[in-house]
Amino acid sequence: MATSSSPLAALHSSSFASSTPSLPCKLAAPPRRRRPYTRIRAIDLDQNTIVAISVGVVSIAVGIGVPVFYETQIDNASKRENTQPCFPCSGSGAQVCRFCAGKGIVTVVLGAGETEESKCVNCDGIGSLTCTTCQGSGIQPRYLDRREFKDDD
Helix, strand or coil, X not given: CCCCCCHHHHHCXXXXXXCCCCCCCCCCCCCCCCCCCCCCCCCCCCHHHHHHHHHHXXXXXXXXXXXXXXXXXXXXXXXXXXXXXXXXXXXXXXXXCCCCCCCCEEEXXXXXXXXXXXXXXXXXXXXXXXXXXXXXXXXXXXXXXXXXXXXXX
């Protein structure tokens, strides 16, 4: 090997300088250095904790979903026309009084064949009452429209 004055010549190895071709050999890759990453470790949860978390998430979803569902149904129902006749009063808006059977007079048998007739106290002698389902309109209210909101404050 010739000597030269360059600094690279001093680092030159004689084992790689052979003129005969060598067989390709695989060199082992140097081991990778592990970087100090912050690791996210799986939390060790028991079955009761998982159930409790699941119930909490479902409860929140139901608590938000049900009122939203009802509000959208009310909005959609108000957009549609309601022409269905009331079922209890058959669309008349009045129901026959149950006490006097629509006569307006109540007959009471006292005894010994005596009877007494008096004005019906339930319907005031009219024989009919305003339908409690449709409030006298004759149109069947929708399910969500039947709710009564009472302010008890």
